Amino acid sequence: MVALVQSLSHSRPQILSIILAALLGLLVIYVAGHSQYHILHDAAHDVRHATGFPCH
Amino acid sequence: MFFRILVSGLFAGSLGGLMAGLLQWYFVQPVLLHSELYETGILKHFGEFTNSAQQSLDTLQPIRDSLSLLFSMIIYIGYAFLLISAMALRLQISGDRITFHQGIVWGIIGYIAVHLAPAISLPPEVPGVAAAEVLPRQIWWFTTVFLTVIGIWLIAFKPKIKYFFIGSALIIAPHIFGAPEPNVFTGPAPTEIGALFASRALGIGLVSWAILGGLSAFFLHKETMRAVS
Structure with missing residues (x-):
């Protein structure tokens, strides 16, 4: 039980870090790949x- | 963990994106440039017009090509953050290390979720084809990727048979709902160019994601080893 509690308290910030990193990935993909701001659009057009x- | 994903994602994404950018420049860009001759009206396709299928194309445009290479790297860094987050989550749950070769399989699955699945109803568009408004297409694109990722995860890691059906339903749902379509077809590019562009884009995507997957697993392991040592 102690080990389980320890592993849960250890893994919760880890899971939060993973979610944050995934959200950052989505943000990068949105800005570089989907933003309609014209300079970004023109620069990334071919890609x-x-x-x-x-x-x- | 956050910085571990960030560092490995920067390495894997920039290397994978560089490879993707070079492959796109060689295999996809000439098709895109050819289509732009029709998009801009230099060549016309319909009616009595006939054109040679071989056109001389300006395939070396340093500024344009460098920007493409740079943005390819940035986009693949974004992909790498997503893929390595999924790998790290799996690592948290099972504790198993993902090897370089298993990473290639992870990359191919990532390609199916992020590249192939949305392309089934919203094919890669060559410049000069008709399409619906961009915002509904983007919303559909993100929704499809999200549902496909969840669907594949359930099928892969939840052994109960009901999750297989739930996962399959999530994957197929956006295609039954349907992607936004144009009201009329006004694209001036020949279908031959459009078809070649779509299949080249998908093929290069597959190879690039496979490379990205292997590199992601490699750098995640390297960073994890560095963190524990």
């Missing part, structure tokens, strides 16, 4: 098409 993102 957006080649990676199958909806581009314009």
Whole structure:
């Protein structure tokens, strides 16, 4: 039981870190791949098409 | 853990993205440039027009190609953060190390979720094809990726048969709902170019994600070893 409590208290911040890292990944993909801000859109245009993102 | 994912994601993503960018430049970019000749009206396709299928293309454009390479690396860093987060979550649950070779399989599964699944109803678009408004397509794209990831995770890691059916339903649901479609077809590019573009984009995506998966597992293990030593 003690071990279980220890492992849970140990893993909760780990899970939070993992969720944060995944959200950061989504943010990077959104900004580089989906943002319609024209400078970003024009710079990433060819990659957006080649990676199958909806581009314009 | 957060910084471990960040550091391994930066290494795996920039290397994987560099490979993806180079492959795209060689295999996808010429098809895109060819299509742009139709998009901009330099070539016309319908009616009595006939054009050679071989056009001389300006495939070396340093600024444009460098930007593509840079953004390919950034996007693959984003992919790597997602993929390594999933690997780290699995590591938390099972405690098993993911090897380089298993990482390749993880990468291919990631490709199915992030690249292939949305492409089934929203195929990679060559410039100069008709499409619905961009915002509904983006919302559909993110929703499809999210549901497919959950669906695959349930099928892969929950042995009970009911999760197989729940996972399958999640994967197929966005396609039954349907992706946003254009009202009319106005794309000026020949279908041959559109088809080649879509299959090239998907093929290069598969190879790039496989590389990304192997690198992600490799760097995650390296960072984990560094953290515990």
